Amino acid sequence: MEITPDAVTSFQQKNYEYFSQNQRSLPWRRTTNPYHILVSEVMLQQTQVTRVISKYQQFLNEFPDVNRLAATPLTHVLKVWSGLGYNRRAKYLRESAGIIKNKFAGRVPQTITELITLPGISHATAAAICAYAFNQPVVFIETNIRTVFLYEFFKDEQGISDKKIIPLVMSTLDRNHPREWYWALMDYGTYLKKTFGNPNIRSKEYMKQSKFAGSNRQIRGLILKVLLEKSALTRGQLTQLLERNLEQVSAILQQMEKEGLISQTGDQFVIKP
Template sequence: MRIVRIAGSGSIAWPSEALGRDEFVELVRREGARLHRDLPWRYIDDPYAVLVSEVMLQQTQVARVEKHWTRFLSLFPTIDSLAAAGTADVLAQWQGLGYNRRALALKRAAETCSAERGGLLPDTAEELETLPGIGPATAAGVMAFAYNRPSVYIETNVRTVFLHELFPDRDKVSDRELAPLVASTCPEDDARAWYYALLDYGAHLKTLVANPSRRSAHYARQSAFEGSRRQKRAELVRVVLAEPGIGADELAERLDAFERAAGRDGVDAATFESIVADLVSEGFFRREGGAFFA
């Protein structure tokens, strides 16, 4: 551990004796340039379009997001258009990305901005975090990629680079420990390019090092999707979107058949009603008498 002075920012404790701060920055810039990924959302600075990409990229592979991002924006090109869209239309365009809650949160954020901000996103991280579904990482991403302002952007690929290069022999490294290091390396004048370099280098490291995120204090093994309650929820949403007005009995039979076709036990009535109640209360679809509509 050594103390490193940062121009205009005081000093920080730098964890690596082998790789100094300047050497680390140079390494990331060099590897980022070598491994640069040509992604469509890197050629825009519209805050709304950047937000859509950041939300889609949460827990979803880049290749899958590429297929959805352009189409989604062609249908909902502005905050106001997304706010005015029907929930069923938004969810339909989200199919294939997973984690449908993100679509609802994104729409609710758009509704808030449309109603209260003239269809514009906030331009500070603090205000962004007041919107539905936007946490510190997403807000920091918007600040860096839309506004090109310095931020503390910690997501899985960024975390991978810092863990791999600066904490090679440590486990349980917390984001609180990483945050001042991330902040101290982010340039004042080009946060966008810096984080692109970190993201591309981190994505590459994941192909070389087995699960580098496991050394983070925040690492948790993701539960299996197959057979999970989350998969059942996704299947119910898919069916209701495809067949609006489907009756409760038929919907229950569809879910039961879906599970049995996969070689699992069927779904009892109590489980079905519990999942449906959650989906209705969360706004995924509504129940009118004995029928369901998105």
């Protein structure tokens, strides 16, 4: 889809007008510290803004820089992370801090190419860091950005791929003010979802989130929770405490061990140091 210069101007004005009246006050928007923005973007990957707000400053108080985070045992990092879910992100963030310390002299990389070499950093997360920390006119798409473009340019279409949306993101980007532009898109997208439902269901990339209760994701979180409380437990003890069947718990433990979240010492499982 091609877009005329007049249409670009109109679209930008519409977004900025909404933003000028409805800009969200978010703590990570009050800094350009690359480490702080790295932390916020990893937290925001799969967690709602309201939950991240309450945890963001606590995390930075505990781990004010990459050196402190890299030097802290995983058990403590997971305790501070508790409540955000998807706990692998805490492990990845700690590992990223170590890489930044050792490979990048303690400075968060400034390019997408380098950022995506860090554990758990996708292209979208890397680009967001470049936009928000370094004000670079990069092109990326995530759920709120996708919402805006689906609503404005593909109102009556189904199965829209990101490949169709990306050229529009590129052509409408305010290259002089990329940081503020993406803030505006994010806030407008949030408003659209709350007001008109989720246009992302018309995206080819849309995947309905599975039920949390009883899911492997819930059990993974419970395993980490009890191991943080009890330090070490056997497979049988975990199965009994979680009131789940042995086969399911065993499969999840195997996967968590493979990911480096836990390790087995004798017949007991512990959080990996």
